[in-house]
Amino acid sequence: MKKIYIYPPDNSENQYINIQKKAIEIAGVCIAHSLREFLSTDFFLLNWFETLGKNKISEFFKKLLKLSLIKLFKKKIFWVVHNKKPHIKSKKDNSAKLSLIIMKILLFFSDKIIILSDETKQVLMNIYPKTSFLEKKIYKIPHPNYIEAYPSCKIINKELPRGNLQLLYIGHINQYKNVDLLIDIINPLKDKPIELLIAGNCTDPAYRSQLLKSVKNEKIKCLFNFIPDNEICNLLSQNDVVVLPYDIESSLNSGTIFLAFSNKKTVISPLIGTLKEYESHDFFYSYEYNSPEDHKDKLTEEILHVLNDYLTDPSLLEQKGEEAFLIVKEKNSIEVIASLYNKLFNMFV
Incomplete structure (x- = not known):
C-alpha cells in the first residue's frame, strides 16, 4: 500500500487536516504518522508549507532542506495552495519575500499542485506566467465540507428568538x-x-x-x-x-x-x-x-x-x-x- 505524509500532521485550529486524512484513507493510501517513516513514504502532501513561524530565517532554510531531501530521494510532492500569499499576521511581519521564494520553489518542485478553487490558477500565473507548464501540474480538489466534522454538529433548524x-x-x-x-x-x-x-x-x-x-x-x-x-x-x-x-x-x-x-x-x-x-x-x-x-x-x-x-x-x-x-x-x-x-x-x- 502506498504511503503519504501530510504537512502539517495536525491542525488545532480546524478539522481540515483530519478530513483530508480521512479522504486519503478512503482513497486507499496509508498515512505516515512521522518523518521517521521518510524512506517508506511515497508522497508528501504540503498544506501552508510556505508559511513561516517565529524563527523565520532558520525555518526558511529548514524548509528548503526538507524540500531538497524529498526531491533527492525522488518522492512525489503535492502542494495544496490555500492562499494567494501567506497572511501577514502583523504590520511588523517581514516574511513575505521568504515565503514567496518557497512558493516559487514549490511551484517547480511539486509533481502536482492542488487547487481548491479555479481562481488559484490566476494566482499561480502571477508567480510564473507559463500556462503550458502550469496546466500539466494543476489538479483541482475542492475544499471539503464540515458536516458532522465537529462534536454535537447534528444539523437542526433552531428557532432564534426574533429581535436583533x-x-x-x-x-x-x-x-x-x-x-x-x-x-x-x-x-x-x-x-x-x-x-x-x-x-x-x-x-x-x-x-x-x-x-x-x-x-x-x-x-x-x-x-x-x-x-x-x-x-x-x-x-x-x-x-x-x-x-x-x-x-x-x-x-x-x-x-x-x-x-x-x-x-x-x-x-x-x-x-x-x-x-x-x-x-x-x-x-x-x-x-x-x-x-x-x-x-x-x-x-x-x-x-x-x-x-x-x-x-x-x-x-x-x-x-x-x-x-x-x-x-x-x-x-x-x-x-x-x-x-x-x-x-x-x-x-x-
Whole structure:
C-alpha cells in the first residue's frame, strides 16, 4: 500500500487536516504518522508549507532542506495552495519575500499542485506566467465540507428568538482578518437592531487590547478565547449570519465559509475564490472592493442589505443557509474528495 505524509500532521485550529486524512484513507493510501517513516513514504502532501513561524530565517532554510531531501530521494510532492500569499499576521511581519521564494520553489518542485478553487490558477500565473507548464501540474480538489466534522454538529433548524439581527465573526483573530474594520462599522449603528459577536483566539496582546478599546457599541461582544470543537456548532446555531471581512490581498479560500454553510448559515464576505466556485450567488452575501476605504463602504452596504432582508422576511436568511448546506453536502462531500484523491494517486502508480 502506498504511503503519504501530510504537512502539517495536525491542525488545532480546524478539522481540515483530519478530513483530508480521512479522504486519503478512503482513497486507499496509508498515512505516515512521522518523518521517521521518510524512506517508506511515497508522497508528501504540503498544506501552508510556505508559511513561516517565529524563527523565520532558520525555518526558511529548514524548509528548503526538507524540500531538497524529498526531491533527492525522488518522492512525489503535492502542494495544496490555500492562499494567494501567506497572511501577514502583523504590520511588523517581514516574511513575505521568504515565503514567496518557497512558493516559487514549490511551484517547480511539486509533481502536482492542488487547487481548491479555479481562481488559484490566476494566482499561480502571477508567480510564473507559463500556462503550458502550469496546466500539466494543476489538479483541482475542492475544499471539503464540515458536516458532522465537529462534536454535537447534528444539523437542526433552531428557532432564534426574533429581535436583533445576530452577526457572528468566528475564527482566529489576526490583523489580516479585519476585525477592527468590522468593529468600526458596527460602532455607529447603535440605533439599528444589530448585534455582533466576535469569537476566536487573539494571541497578539497589543491587537487584542486595541480591539477591546475600540468597541463603542454595547451590542458588540468579544469572546477572545480559543473556541473548543464542542462549542462551535452551538455558537453558529445561536446567530443568524457569519460575517468575514477578509483581506483580498492574501485571502483566496475560506474554511470558515464551509463551516458556516455546513451548519446552515449564510455568510457576508468579499467575493473570494471559494464563493466564485458557485454559479448562483443567491445563497450568500458578497461584495468586491478596491481599497480599505472602499472595503468599509461595501461591507457596510452589505450588512445593511442583510438587515433589510432580515426585517422584511426573517426566514430568508434561513432559506439561504439551507440552500448553502444542500450545495456543499453534494459538491464538497468526503466521498467526492476521496474520489479525486484516488484519481490523483493513480496517476503515480
